[in-house]
Amino acid sequence: MSTLDPAIAARLKLDANGLITAVIQDHDSGDVLMVGWMDTEALRRTLVEKRATFWSRSRQKYWTKGEESGNFLDVTEVRLDCDGDTVLVRANPAGPTCHTGTRTCFDADRLM
Known part of the structure; x- marks a missing residue:
């Protein structure tokens, strides 16, 4: 297994658990789909794989969005x-995208 490009890794400010927040946005609509x-x-x-992959804090393992549901997130850009x-x-x-079956995790109650 290779490692993340050191030039990219040097720019990351990881939290105490070695994690960084990832905001997922629909390429076409601009809607925020999940975090x-x-x-x-x-x-x-x-x-590398151009599929959104995360660290599951609850399951303590890697997971690629869609590996169980088939609802993959095909990555077009990372900033x-x-x-x-x-x-x-x-x-x-x-x-x-949302585990509840909705298009986005932000279809819930609007606070303002």
């Missing part, structure tokens, strides 16, 4: 924010 967590290996897999503590992943969803 997940990545470590350097999940980010490397996302960049690092100015602080280096969040990645923006633009993707084309192959079905509902």
